[in-house]
Amino acid sequence: MLEIKNIKIGDGHPKMCVPITGETTEEIAEQANLAKQSVAEIVEWRADLFNESEEINDMMETLEMIAGILPEKILLFTFRSVEEGGNRPVSLKMYHDVCLAAAGTQKVDLIDIEFGKVEFLGRKFVQDLKIQGVKIIMSSHDYDQTPEDATMIYRIGVMNQFGADIGKIAAMPHNLQDVLRMMNIVSRARAFNELPIATISMSDLGKASRITGEITGSVLTFGSLEEAQGSAPGQIPIDELQFILQTLHVKDQQVNSNQVSSNE
Numbered sequence: 001m002l003e004i005k006n007i008k009i010g011d012g013h014p015k016m017c018v019p020i021t022g023e024t025t026e027e028i029a030e031q032a033n034l035a036k037q038s039v040a041e042i043v044e045w046r047a048d049l050f051n052e053s054e055e056i057n058d059m060m061e062t063l064e065m066i067a068g069i070l071p072e073k074i075l076l077f078t079f080r081s082v083e084e085g086g087n088r089p090v091s092l093k094m095y096h097d098v099c100l101a102a103a104g105t106q107k108v109d110l111i112d113i114e115f116g117k118v119e120f121l122g123r124k125f126v127q128d129l130k131i132q133g134v135k136i137i138m139s140s141h142d143y144d145q146t147p148e149d150a151t152m153i154y155r156i157g158v159m160n161q162f163g164a165d166i167g168k169i170a171a172m173p174h175n176l177q178d179v180l181r182m183m184n185i186v187s188r189a190r191a192f193n194e195l196p197i198a199t200i201s202m203s204d205l206g207k208a209s210r211i212t213g214e215i216t217g218s219v220l221t222f223g224s225l226e227e228a229q230g231s232a233p234g235q236i237p238i239d240e241l242q243f244i245l246q247t248l249h250v251k252d253q254q255v256n257s258n259q260v261s262s263n264e
Helices: 025-037 056-069 092-102 115-121 122-131 149-162 175-181 185-189 238-248
Strands: 003-004 007-009 014-021 042-046 073-077 112-115 133-141 166-173 197-201 220-224
Touching: 003 122, 007 238, 014 122, 014 238, 025 042, 025 056, 025 238, 042 056, 092 112, 092 115, 092 122, 112 115, 112 122, 115 122, 115 133, 115 149, 115 175, 122 133, 122 197, 122 238, 133 149, 149 166, 166 175, 185 197, 197 220, 220 238
Parallel strands: 014 042, 014 220, 042 073, 073 112, 112 133, 133 166, 166 197
Antiparallel strands: 003 007
């Protein structure tokens, strides 16, 4: 379990995150103010969608503006590469520098770093970020398919070894079986490590994975602001997401991810 700003990630229902997806400073400020009023515990800034400037200093100024609007929310910084569904290509050096700059502002609580980038940048990159006091979500996205279970479990294990605080696996399902496999992956991974994990089966077909985390063990779920475009296919508007999570809440806590079996 991970505690940030008195929010216990990994305890109870999956914590709700909404993305800020604006392209301009004005749009970003509008969405940040919407996020401030929302029920989401976590707000993610998708910095790769910001198109007013490619200069790191300009991005950091925008980040500080967002942090000023959202002092009580957990702030997650993400620069998603085009290979994993982001808006633009980015060199390893640029990716390295922008993540370190964000951590260095002391304004963010979480940084999402891509599993594929960490394989090249190494453990020191993760350590340099954590020295700044941020927690790490290490993520893997596959927009073409849902990998085999063994592949996903392997990735989670490597994330744990690299020092992630939360592992995130998101993938595109081709059929219902892919969705069910994703919903069971936390339980299977628990046999190997205790890393908190967020699992997401994308698209409309995968929506069930976004609302069942309390039972499956997924610690985060991503919704969308009503007046803003979501950052991935299948995201549910945040107010609807909260209502569904409350409806599905397991009051006696006798059902948990350790009881979910692939044989059931």
